[in-house]
Amino acid sequence: MATIAGTDPRTGTALDPVADTTTTEQVDQLATAAATAFTELRRLGRRFRAELLDALAAAVESRRDDLIATASRETGFNDTKLGGELTRTVFQLRFFADVVRDGGYLEATIDPAADTGMGPRPDLRRLLVPVGPVAVFGASNFPFAFSVLGGDTASAIAAGSPVIVKAHGSHPATSLLSFEILRDAATAAGAPAGTFGIVFGTQGGADLVAHEAVTAVGFTGSLSGGQALLDIINARPEPIPFYGELSSINPVIVTAAAAAERGEDIGRGLIASITVGSGQLCTKPGLVLVPTGADGDRIVAAARAAVAEVPAQILLNKRIFDSYTTDTDTLGTRGEITHTTAGHPAEAGYAVASKLFETDVDELAAGLVDEIFGPVTVVVRYDAGSATKDVTRALDTLHHALTATLHIGSGETELAGQLLAVVEPRAGRVIFNGFPTGVAVSWAQTHGGPWPSTNSIHTSVGATAIRRFLRPVTYQDAPEAVLPEELRDGFTQIPRRIDGVLQAAH
Template sequence: MLTSADPRTGRAWPTGIEATDAVTVATTAAAASKAFAVTRWSTRAWRAGLLDAIAVALESHREELTGVADRETGLGAARLAGEVGRSAFQFRLFADALREGSYVEATIDHAETTELGPQPEIRRMLVPIGPVAVFGSSNFPFAFSVAGGDTASALAGGNTVVLKAHGSHLETSARSFEVISDAVAGYGGPAGTIGIVYGTEAGRVLVSDPHIRAVGFTGSLTAGRALIDIINQREEPIPFYGELSSLNPLVITPAAAAARADAIADGLFGSYTLGAGQFCTKPGVAFIPVGADGDRIVAGLVERTTAANAQVLLNERIVTSFGEIRDRLIAAGAASIAVAGAVDSSGFAASPTVLAIDADAISPAVAEEAFGPLVVVARYDDLEEIYAALDAVPDSLTATIHHEPGEPIDALVRELAPHAGRIVFNGYPTGVRVSWGQHHGGTWPSTNSQHTSVGVSAIRRFLRPIAFQGAPESVLPSELREENVDGVPRRVDGRLRIG
């Protein structure tokens, strides 16, 4: 029997949940495949209604879900209640996207004679890819877990979903699954539209199952590599969309340091300790200029850190890893200059920590993500030192620039752009807006995909293109028929038509 634990006390208890055996994993994946034979042909309007029903169900069980999650994560009722709201918002956002319809990329090229001679009619759009395995993450028990964006975007695309529950919040996952599956059944969705498995081995078996056609994963680089290795051994490899590791460099220019040192110290402290530093967008390294202005930022950061208390982490494994990585960074040349209050040994906690190093001394050994409340301060004399250091810093989900109006930062933006998926100006990367314009992705090792895992275009991961050449109108999807009854934005003979 699998156990769960309260990270504030370390107390564990049996959940009553058994690890899913290989036979049951196979049965669950087969049920998802059978349901996909129905959902793949469902209309956008039907799926939009399904997502709205799930959003209503989540909100109606908000208090119950929050209570279960708080016991397993220690994240607090207010944070968790907001996260349930975010999950419901994501489902509704994808429902809106379904009704609008531009995500299908409907394209019609009528038959005509061109300079290449007579050309046939071609009609193309995006269609669902198949049953999707979704791995819940540890740090967001709702928004990136069973009720998360991967689930919402996969269902929106017409796919079915098999979830692998995260071991840090098994009971939260189980109850979230019950709420969603009841909503699906109540709406009239086919059995197998959504399924769930438990245990590490079940996750390995799941990604190797031939019924699974794509994988959405948020977690460690090590676990992601292990799943990729399994997928590559399949007879038919499938897409793996992983969010894996991110250091998220933050650069403070000399003018910004001079203008608002105290505000930056306060903002940086709040960002690197938000959620006990267990956000994938936490700034892990901050480039601060040498000199009196930079000294004020560092002093403010040290003051706030030493006055802070130890913070609860999600599980014992994260605590152990945090300590090991902190020690490795110090051994590699990063000096400890600030540590918060003592760790409560009765639970899973860590002290916020500030390490410091010269920017020109940064090496890959120092540029390792520490999942928890730790930031490395890198002091620089000129921007060229930052550019050189970026070669040692792994590419990230985000990069941040604090600057002042009129200050020349074009070269800095050009240097950072190849290393990040989102560039933040005069703000902090923690906190990810769920919207049409969001891009929550980056190059390896932050993700292994060009696609985002947050926002409407996350649906693109779980779709594939199909073209119909010379097809009779009766077999075409409504989005590709001559009369645009749904008012879907389409590109017709090279021209974009809205409605």
């Protein structure tokens, strides 16, 4: 049986083994336990799940130092980055506790029996209910916020679905420690055995997705990895939902007025954004449209100066390192690329130099610029006199994205509206006068977009992430005694729509 071990990306040397690969029989045991836990977890109800999420948050916070130290060894991320991510993760668990308490996510709807324009209507009461055990695939680049402790796990538990996590090979020790913290805290809170499970190894992940007890999959990773899991799902006798966050270039558009007002700040901010987490963020700006002329030149000059000062950046694993090296080398040899600026060269392990490529909008063609995981972006110069036309032409060469960013000048409302109309169909979140790296956890957040950024209309961050792991059930002429309490007459603790009228909780 193979063992699972991480690698220190600072040196490229293997770390101590963490676990054995999970066998097909063990996956079956975990999935069966999760299916049993599902019934009990649903019976325990919404208030219990809110308290459970708060207990999980407290348990994670209590092990902060251990988690950060373990993740630092496996990812190469510094303590500041990991500490901020862990703070976000704890906040996210508590946030979903509040979502569950609020109850609006249930979409409780009551249409009492009545005579209507199409004849008599029965009593109809509708609620969202959990789907069942969920498989969650941890992401390489966020060992806390999008992994075992992350948003997919938090939102699935909030919905009432047990979670089995596929540990990512880039941080198996962090994944195991995270799982043990969740498991022990859940047991102490009175959650049923099987509420949490974990598998290791590629085959274990494949077996998990194929298992009949698993009812949905949450995935953050590469497009190829997501497609491989989709192939497994499509071969199941009973296909299930797959919620994948897969690939994104995240274009940034700078208008002429914005370049004139704050060109140097935009140039420096761009490099700061592409080097957060060593450029290994799904929201990293991969292409930046900058106007020609002196104001645009100031943006590019500031970006060149900033990237030249960036120290070597450490990537998470050899696969990412090899891809980054190959893809940036290939891009640099393309005739369409007119200028390249690089930061400090690699030192050891999986360290690389940050890179800034430059070209012109007339040189863009489909496939020239694609997602490259790591600290790199491409600046594209365009004619400000035909901004909407040039931006449209440039974006037509790209895949759709998680985000699009507009840097606009003060009072520049007409052009801003025109550009918004161009980017809105192509992205799930539109940022004004900022950068897309950084995804706040909130009620209004969207972290998703048109294919291939995601394959879903749902977000993986924010309150409505819970919707992925719920399904609607309508009860027709049901005796009140058998109804969920949120659909019974006189229940007022959550928002409900009754006979078409939204009623607030009180």
